[in-house]
Amino acid sequence: MTRNRRHGWLACVLCIATGLAQAQDVAIVGARVVPAPDAEVIASGTVVVRDGRIVAVGPSNRIDVPDGIDVIDGNGTTLLAGFWNSHVHFLTPDMREPAAIPPDALDASLNSMLTRWGFTTVFDISSIGGAAAAMRARIETGEIRGPDILYVDTPFFPEGGTPSYVRDLFEEMQAPSAEVATADEARARAAAQLAAGANGVKLFAGAILGGALDVLPMDVEVARAIVEEAHRAGKPAFAHPTNVAGLEVSLASGVDILAHTTPVSGPWDEALVQRLREAGMALTPTLTLFDHELRRENAPQEVIDRFLGAATQQVRVFHAAGGDILFGTDVDFIQQYDTRLEFELLQASGLDWRAILATLTTTPARRFGQGDRKGRIAEGLQADLVLLDGDPADDVAAFSRVRQVLRAGKVLHRAEGGAP
Ligand SMILES: [Zn+2]
Structure with missing residues (x-):
């Protein structure tokens, strides 16, 4: 320098x-x-x-x-x-090592990714360990401007289940494996992260290993141990479900928030929606993610239509059944920061403007225990x-x-x- x-x-x-x-x-x-x-x-x-x-x-x-x-x-x-984005990450080089980035650059990155879209509170649901806490610390001292950050710190992957799309990142960052083999190991790490300040946990109930539908479900006992530790600390558990098997692991382990819809599984039937509702689960649709990823892979339009059709059907039936929906875009996993498409897809899923506003404000504020001061x-x-x-x-x-x-x-x- x-x-x-x-x-x-x-x-x-x-x-x-x-x-x-x-x-x-x-x-x-x-x-x-x-x-x-x-x-x-x-x-x-x-x-x-x-x-x-x-x-x-x-x-x-x-x-x-x-x-x-x-x-x-x-x-x-x-x-x-102020809006909440309940599904973000800090993964790209201009975000993932906050302590090493000059303040003007970090300030600009946070603005272009989050604050210029109205987000005053975000939930980072897994980055490289320590990244979100470091970002939060620099914002809280007033050194840089940014949203209030809640975070889960390091995620939990099944044994042998580091998702294909983050393997290179973990290697490049020389980050310790986030896989957990046993319930005891999972419980110990969850307890340590929560004690160190994490605001929740994130588990990969269905981890994508690569190939078309190659998904590894997490062992239910392992998942249950992670969720139990979160609940013992009074904090929420997020799950990446991917498919029906991942939804079943999420249901069996007591997960609070599905971090995505599961378009690969096709439409959700009434019985499944009823079970999700009875379990008190919330849903973050991340509809833009599917559009973005399929286009990036040059998928045929009919495939994009089928996936988005399934995802919007899932949001529609879940919303109609009275389920809590949380706005979330998966930004910094994808670099499509513009929120417009997500709003249009939520509307196409049957949410009117007031319901969309709830996903941005009152629902996350209540879900994450801040309804008395935000939303x-x-x-x-x-x-x-x-x-x-x-x-x-x-x-x-x-x-x-x-x-x-x-x-x-x-x-x-x-x-x-x-x-x-
Ligand atoms: Zn994500």
Whole structure:
């Protein structure tokens, strides 16, 4: 590294830190405010933020804007609570070793992958051990801007079941194997990771080994041991199911969240959906992932249509049965950061704009124990806010047209050319 470059980092650290440290009491005025998925829309509303919290919300003609605080003109925008992305990773070279990356570069990467799409809280459901914790630490000190990060740390693979698509990564990073052979081994590692701060666990109930449908299910006793440790710590267990066998392992072990739909298994029947519901499982559809991966492999359109048809059918029946759906895109496993397609595919799966908003806000906040401080625009809650250009009630693609993002009242993102 050159001397000049090092000075460049230092200058940037100072400028960003100064920006973050500023008390940003602010009022957003004249926006169409949707306080929660089931709340009445305020056609022209004002939200006042002080010390990182929402202190007032209501129609603009009834809320006083305190003197001397910054005002954001919300005309033409829709104001929502900050979004959650419940399925992300930090895997690419500009993300996976946060401690080694200069702050300006990391700040820019987090912006392009997450914050510019409205994500103020994300759940990293497996990266190379330590990566998410290091990222979180640098954000929390104020050195870089980014979302609140929850993480599972190292995943659990079946013995002999490191998925084909991460083998090279583990080798390149010289990371220890994430395979577990016995229930005792799995229990010990899960307990250690949870004690060290992990917010949950992720197990590969069905690990993809390569070849068309070559999937290795995890031993149920091993899976059960991992989930039990998570539940003992009061934390959730995510599973990568892949197929019906993986769904069965997930059901038998008490998993809380399916990290994907399972298009390879074809449509879900009513009996299966009923069992998933009775088990209290939530579902992260990751529909964009299937489209992205099949296109990358140059799959014929009929194959793409069949897979997406199965995945959207699964979301449709699960949603119709009242299941909890969590928005998640699997970003940084895929580098398609634009969220628009996921919103369109969720709509094609039968979710209206209010149901989609729930997958982004109230459902994850409740599921992950933060419903009392996040997920809604209400007095006393943390000021995690997203301003969209346009109205998702007219067009769900508006969920991807993000003008400005605040986390705890601090500006994480402001679109160029948007409102000042
Ligand atoms: Zn993933």
